[in-house]
Amino acid sequence: MSEAIEGGCAHTENAGLACRVCSLHRLCLPLGIDKDDLDRLASIVSRRRPPLKRGEYLFHAGDPFKAVYVIRAGSVKTVTVSREGDEHVTGFYLPGELIGLDAIASGRHPCAAKALESTAVCEIGYAELETLSRKIPGLQRQLLRLMSCEIRHDRNMMVLLGGMPAEERLAALLVNLSDRFRQRGFPANDIRLSMSRYDIGSYLGLAVETISRLFSRLQGEGLITVQRKHVHIRDIDALCRLVAAPLSVVDERRI
Amino acid sequence: MSEAIEGGCAHTENAGLACRVCSLHRLCLPLGIDKDDLDRLASIVSRRRPPLKRGEYLFHAGDPFKAVYVIRAGSVKTVTVSREGDEHVTGFYLPGELIGLDAIASGRHPCAAKALESTAVCEIGYAELETLSRKIPGLQRQLLRLMSCEIRHDRNMMVLLGGMPAEERLAALLVNLSDRFRQRGFPANDIRLSMSRYDIGSYLGLAVETISRLFSRLQGEGLITVQRKHVHIRDIDALCRLVAAPLSVVDERRI
DNA sequence: CACTTTTCCTGACCCAGATCAAGATCCGCA
DNA sequence: TGCGGATCTTGATCTGGGTCAGGAAAAGTG
Secondary structure (H helix, E strand, O other): OOOOOEOOOOOOOOOOOHHHHOOOOOOOOOOOOOHHHHHHHHOOEEEOOOOEOOOOEEEOOOOEOOEEEEEEEOOEEEEEEOOOOOEEEEEEEOOOOEEOHHHOOOOEOOOEEEEOOOEEEEEEEHHHHHHHHHHOHHHHHHHHHHHHHHHHHHHHHHHHHHHOOHHHHHHHHHHHHHHHHHHOOOOOOEEEOOOOHHHHHHHHOOOHHHHHHHHHHHHHOOOEEEEOOEEEEOOHHHHHHHHOOOHHHHOOOOO | OOOOOEOOOOOOOOOOOHHHHOOOOOOOOOOOOOHHHHHHHHOOEEEOOOOEOOOOEEEOOOOEOOEEEEEEEOOEEEEEEOOOOOEEEEEEEOOOOEEOHHHOOOOEOOOEEEEOOOEEEEEEEHHHHHHHHHHOHHHHHHHHHHHHHHHHHHHHHHHHHHHOOHHHHHHHHHHHHHHHHHHOOOOOOEEEOOOOHHHHHHHHOOOHHHHHHHHHHHHHOOOEEEEOOEEEEOOHHHHHHHHOOOHHHHOOOOO
8 A cells, every 4th residue: 555556637726527527436436427427426526735745634533424435555453432432443445445434324434534644535425425316327326336345345355353263364354455455566575564563453353472473384385475564476376266165255355 | 022013914815905904014014105106105005814833934045035924923033144154144024024135235145034933924025126116205214224234233233243242232132122123013022932942043043952941040040031032021121131231232223 | 742943041261352561662842 | 863652472371261071950752
């Protein structure tokens, strides 16, 4: 998740044909919408300026729900905060991915979204999105698809967290990130982690120390090479084989 | 989840004003739709006959996705099946709850749905639902709300499975079931579990033996009384306090 | 009804991963 | 360029819950 991942055309300030020329359109809401309608979509999208700096919040837990957001460049984690104040990471988001869908039901964001690095986002007012998706069938379909994807992903995480051993969890995350990197046109075997070991541990339900040890172990076994935030995948097949246990998880894009 | 939970009007065979007179309409898709549109919704709903018997499948993992289902009476679990053949329970569904939303994205059901007891369902063709929800804003809104709810619920489960100790997990499930029972007009402190200890363990990421021990322990502490499938909640507040750690989980309806 | 099968409970033991502790390395900043 | 606080790594120890084993109670079944 290096800063090099620059999805949209960051130079365009206003909407215009923003979505039409955005390199992420095959991953994002525009998928399956024809040219004319794309501009209608673009008209309700606003490009938030300036980009979030590392550590800044896109929204906090409990904030009223006004809009969903798409990462244009950079990356974000979502976290729930317990009463005692300790965070639990519930997701990592890359360019083209939609954040905030879990807030529709209650009208408030149940979790916070925090930038893991310098991050640019598109903001889409939800009221407008709902209205427009009634008029553009392709948009409605894609919105539902993305939400369904989110559900399936979270189910897979539940299976992972509910039963799989530590090594398999980390392997699953790496395979998944690798996949999502490739989809975004980046080398699938050179991953720059924008999140800390602590974040990874929290996400996978493991202690930071365990994450460190696992990285060392996987490196020792020759599957990866780790240098701090930079992970080079040397044997993706072996990594996949580690994950292979739950069939349904294997062919998923997002874990 | 006794057979006593009879939500809809099981006597009506065809659609007609089915949704309009269904006692579950406040929990199900009809919420927020006016009278006239309700009948339009009912026209795409079919009441599957006969009801599923305990252990029968509503659909299998990998089945092509044609329709979503609403439980009318009884209960269902969803399970993913690993290559080795062992099941992992990903959800329990009560009357009024929608099953199959995780299949929209891929066009195939990623998990199977299995009746926990004698269970009646409404079947709603997805193509028709998508089309109709474009015409009835209230339906579109409720469909999105239900999916959002599902996402939020799964996030909470991830937090639960990722970090909370065994006792807290079980307490969370009990509180949640109690809540959902109340919503359906049943006593909140007399729960009849339709699922086995094994199912509960799988769902919570714990061994069957641990579930047994926890039931005994909670009973020993005077919080509940357990007799096989029947759980009587004696101190709901204490149970909630056990769960209280993650603030965001507390006020959820479904865990 | 007995007789099998399934489900559930409880105790004894063990292990994956948490926790505790101590360095090492990196990074932001003056 | 060097200082101070994160962040990361590695080792030693501990423990919650898994696994194994055996028996009891239900629930089917002929």
